[in-house]
Each structure stands twice: as structure tokens, then as C-alpha cells.
Amino acid sequence: MMKNVMTLTKPSLQTSTVIPDLGSDQLTDIQRPWVVIVWNDPINLMSYVSFTFQKLFGYTKEKANALMLDVHHKGRAAVSQGTREKAELDVLRLHQHGLWATLQRD
Amino acid sequence: MAGMIITQLEEDKYRVEITLWQSQLFSNLAYELRESIAKKNSPLVQRLFPIAYPDDMTANREFESLIQKELLQSHLSALEILDSVSEVEEFHEAGLVRLMQAINIVRIGLGTRLDIRHEDDFYDITEGHPDHDLWVIYQILGEVLSLIVEALQL
Numbered sequence: 356m357m358k359n360v361m362t363l364t365k366p367s368l369q370t371s372t373v374i375p376d377l378g379s380d381q382l383t384d385i386q387r388p389w390v391v392i393v394w395n396d397p398i399n400l401m402s403y404v405s406f407t408f409q410k411l412f413g414y415t416k417e418k419a420n421a422l423m424l425d426v427h428h429k430g431r432a433a434v435s436q437g438t439r440e441k442a443e444l445d446v447l448r449l450h451q452h453g454l455w456a457t458l459q460r461d
Numbered sequence: 462m463a464g465m466i467i468t469q470l471e472e473d474k475y476r477v478e479i480t481l482w483q484s485q486l487f488s489n490l491a492y493e494l495r496e497s498i499a500k501k502n503s504p505l506v507q508r509l510f511p512i513a514y515p516d517d518m519t520a521n522r523e524f525e526s527l528i529q530k531e532l533l534q535s536h537l538s539a540l541e542i543l544d545s546v547s548e549v550e551e552f553h554e555a556g557l558v559r560l561m562q563a564i565n566i567v568r569i570g571l572g573t574r575l576d577i578r579h580e581d582d583f584y585d586i587t588e589g590h591p592d593h594d595l596w597v598i599y600q601i602l603g604e605v606l607s608l609i610v611e612a613l614q615l
Contacts, residue, residue: 396508397580398572400603402610403565410558416614446513447528451535453565455511 387461389442391435394455395426407452408434411445436461465605467557467612475552475612477560484547486598490567491543497570498536508569509536539563554613561609568602575599 393404401423408419412435425432434456435445442458449456466478479487497505510532514521539562546560575592577599586596 397577398508398569399565400606400610403561403606406610406614443513443524443528446524447532450509450511450513450528450532452562453509453569455508457511457513457515459514459516 388436389439389458390433390461391442391445391449392431392457392459393422393426393434393449394457395430396455399454401427404454407449407454411448411452464601465608467608469612469615470551473554475554475557477546477549477552477557479547481547486601487543487546487564487567490571490598490602491540491563494567494570495537495540498533505570505573508573509566535562536566539566543567557609557613561606561613564602564606564609568599568606571595571599571602 404426405416405419405423408414408422409416412419414422422432422434434449436442437445439458446456446458464480464483466476468476468478470476494506497503498509510525510529512521513524539559542556542560543563549556552560575586575595586592590596
């Protein structure tokens with residue numbers, strides 16, 4: 356899904372270029388990263404979830420365990436963030452490992 | 462109860478020993494899950510194909526149209542490993558990770574069949590319960606999964 360890729364081209368001085376007036380809300384919206392959320396489920400083992408975070412994201416065992424415990428106790432944890440493309444790739448990889456992951460704007 | 466032995470031979474080499482009944486069990490479970498996956502929209506495999514955009518069905522449909530094949534292929538190729546565990550003399554780490562993924566998705570399928578929605582649901586599944594055998598297999602897969610994670614963490 357490549358919808359939000361912005362291509363910036365240098366406007367020609369000889370042509371009339373209309374630069375849209377983006378309000379501060381819109382600018383903020385564009386800058387807000389996408390966040391990948393992993394949700395608690397009663398089937399996946401805690402050790403498996405922690406290991407998957409280490410393997411997929413290169414997190415230390417301590418950080419992965421902390422995220423896993425957030426998932427377990429709080430019901431969800433934000434495990435990665437970035438562009439929409441990166442977040443979607445992360446979600447796919449988590450789904451491939453059987454984890455329940457979603458993405459949303461921060 | 463797990464009955465599986467994993468020995469790390471070298472940094473990236475593992476030997477996985479399983480019994481004949483485990484080999485048959487893995488193969489049967491893989492077959493059953495493949496059958497469920499082949500039936501489109503089977504509730505038994507819903508957890509293997511989660512919704513990525515719960516608040517935006519249009520975005521979700523687009524996402525699914527892009528990744529569904531890849532996710533399906535990933536699950537199916539992981540399941541293939543379960544048909545031949547006893548024949549593989551040595552696993553590289555990547556192979557052991559695939560085996561771990563395969564065991565996990567089969568376990569998710571079983572957990573869905575058992576309708577496990579809360580972590581303490583299985584306390585109701587005592588001997589004599591119609592799902593008891595399935596629950597025992599679910600427990601065995603949990604132990605096997607723990608063993609693999611432990612071996613990979615070392």
C-alpha cells in the first residue's frame with residue numbers, strides 16, 4: 356500500500372505552481388507516524404511473544420519482555436512505528452508469526 | 462510430556478528428535494489445518510488472518526488484497542515442515558524458526574477449536590470432557606513450542 360508516499364519536485368520558475376496551503380492540523384497529520392499495536396490473546400505463549408519481538412525488531416530480551424508484559428497486563432502494546440509502509444510490513448510479519456497486530460496513526 | 466529433544470550442535474545447527482507418534486501427530490495437524498485454510502472464511506483460521514485496520518474496512522480490504530497471498534503462503538510453507546520433521550537430520554536456525562511458527566499456528570488453530578477466549582478457559586476441560594484429547598494435544602504443542610523458543614534463545 357503506497358498511498359501516502361509524497362513526491363517532492365522542485366517547482367519550475369517559469370510555470371505557475373499552486374502550493375496548497377496546508378493548515379497546521381494537516382501538516383501535523385502527515386507528520387504523525389503509524390504505530391503497530393499487538394493485542395493480547397489467550398493462546399500465544401508469553402515466551403513465544405517475547406522471542407518474536409526480539410527476532411522481528413531486534414529488541415533486547417529486556418525490552419521484548421517489557422513489551423510482552425504490557426500486552427499481557429494492559430491488553431496491548433505499541434511495538435513499532437514509522438511510515439505506513441513500514442508499519443504494514445511489520446504487521447504482516449507479526450501476522451506471519453500468529454500474533455494479533457493492527458496499525459493506526461499515532 | 463513434550464517428548465521432543467532439541468540439541469544445539471553448532472551455532473547455527475540443531476538436531477530435533479521426535480517420536481513416531483509425534484511425527485504422525487504433527488503431520489495430521491498440518492493436514493487438518495491446511496483443510497481448514499482451504500475452506501475460505503473458516504472461523505477456525507480467523508485468528509491466522511487478523512484484521513489490520515479494525516477502524517477502517519476500506520484500508521483493511523486494500524491491505525488484505527496486497528498481503529493475503531503472502532500471508533497464506535507463509536502459513537502453508539511453515540506447515541510443510543511439520544510433514545517432515547523426523548526426516549530432517551539438522552535444522553539451521555531459520556528452519557527451527559519456521560518449525561516454531563508452524564507449531565504456533567497449529568496451536569492457534571487448536572485453541573480456536575477449543576474456543577479458548579481467556580487464559581483460564583482450559584481449567585474447565587477435565588478428563589471426560591469431549592474436548593479433553595484435543596486439549597491434551599494443545600498442551601503438548603505448548604510444551605514443544607516452549608522447548609523450541611528456549612533452544613533458540615540459548
